[in-house]
Amino acid sequence: xxxxxxxxxxxxxxxxxxxxxxxxxxxxxxxxxxxxxxxxxxxxxxxxxxxxxxxxxxxxxxxxxxxxxxxxxxxxxxxxxxxxxxxxxxxxxxxxxxxxxxxxxxxxxxxxxxxxxxxxxxxxxxxxxxxxxxxxxxxxxxxxxxxxxxxxxxxxxxxxxxxxxxxxxxxxxxxxxxxxxxxxxxxxxxxxxxxxxxxxxxxxxxxxxxxxxxxxxxxxxxxxxxxxxxxxxxxxx
Numbered sequence: 001x002x003x004x005x006x007x008x009x010x011x012x013x014x015x016x017x018x019x020x021x022x023x024x025x026x027x028x029x030x031x032x033x034x035x036x037x038x039x040x041x042x043x044x045x046x047x048x049x050x051x052x053x054x055x056x057x058x059x060x061x062x063x064x065x066x067x068x069x070x071x072x073x074x075x076x077x078x079x080x081x082x083x084x085x086x087x088x089x090x091x092x093x094x095x096x097x098x099x100x101x102x103x104x105x106x107x108x109x110x111x112x113x114x115x116x117x118x119x120x121x122x123x124x125x126x127x128x129x130x131x132x133x134x135x136x137x138x139x140x141x142x143x144x145x146x147x148x149x150x151x152x153x154x155x156x157x158x159x160x161x162x163x164x165x166x167x168x169x170x171x172x173x174x175x176x177x178x179x180x181x182x183x184x185x186x187x188x189x190x191x192x193x194x195x196x197x198x199x200x201x202x203x204x205x206x207x208x209x210x211x212x213x214x215x216x217x218x219x220x221x222x223x224x225x226x227x228x229x230x231x232x233x234x235x236x237x
Contacts, residue, residue: 002027003214004042004066006057007049010134011071014207015046022211030057039064044214051075051137058082058093067092067220069213071099071206073141083223092217096226097141099209103183104226106198110146110185113196114153122189124164125150127171130182138173142183147171150185180206 001024005012008031016026027042032053038060039045045061047054051074061068062085070093079095086093098104117123129143139147139159147159147169157167164170180200187194200206209226216229 001025001215001218002041002043003211004028004030004039004045004061006030006039006045006047006061006068007032007053007072009048009050011048011203011207011210014203015048015210018204018207018211022215024211030060036060039066042066044069044218046071046210046214048072048210055082059085062086062089062091062093065089065091067214067217068094069210069217070095071097071210073097073144074137076141076144086223090221092220092222092224094213094217094224094226094228096209096213097145098181098206099213099226100200100205101209101230102205103142103198103200104209104230106183106196107145107149107227109196111149111153113185113187113194114150117187117194118154120189122191123187123194124189125156125169126164126186126188127159127169128174128182128184128186129171130174130176130179132179133175133177135175138175139171140173140181140183142181143171143173146183146185 003019003024004027008029030036045066045068047057047070049057054072054075055078058068129140159169159171182199184197
């Protein structure tokens with residue numbers, strides 16, 4: 001499989017390494033200052049660029065009729081625009097805030113726990129995410145996915161960085177040295193607390209999931225997310 005890398009930071013380099021280990025070739029690398037007009041000839045594109053270049057990179061792939069896997073967060077105000085662009089060009093697109101298999105299992109656990117506690121109003125929800133200092137967006141895309149799932153499965157209505165109000169999830173975003181990613185959700189009452197947590201030890205899990213998603217999307221038509229992959233009975237890591 002010929003993979004075009006859109007974005008060549010730490011994640012791009014890790015994706016390159018894993019792609020080669022899995023027998024693929026890197027057909028093209030587009031870094032932030034490269035002026036590339038087409039990526040035709042590639043089988044799939046993987047985008048881990050900066051938020052401000054994500055939309056143009058995704059469109060570049062779709063215009064080139066190359067399916068694209070995107071893991072960049074911080075650009076989702078344009079998500080519906082990209083979905084429509086994918087349909088217009090009849091080229092497949094997959095977005096996930098996090099491609100780690102462990103994180104996606106964590107998403108499912110969060111949904112289940114939220115449903116179980118939805119009728120117990122004594123519990124207040126607090127979300128904390130910690131990442132490396134180079135991460136540009138706050139909160140992380142993974143944290144926003146967790147909060148979105150909380151809202152969908154409870155009567156919570158939104159989130160805030162400020163002191164938590166009734167039915168509003170409070171979130172804390174911290175940036176520290178050499179932290180690939182930590183996400184914690186705390187359900188706290190006067191009687192007890194329940195906490196679930198996911199800790200990434202390296203970028204490898206994110207990169208591997210992105211490459212697996214690229215392998216999966218070949219010869220498929222539509223707009224997908226990571227849930228479509230892990231719930232596909234034919235999916236194998």
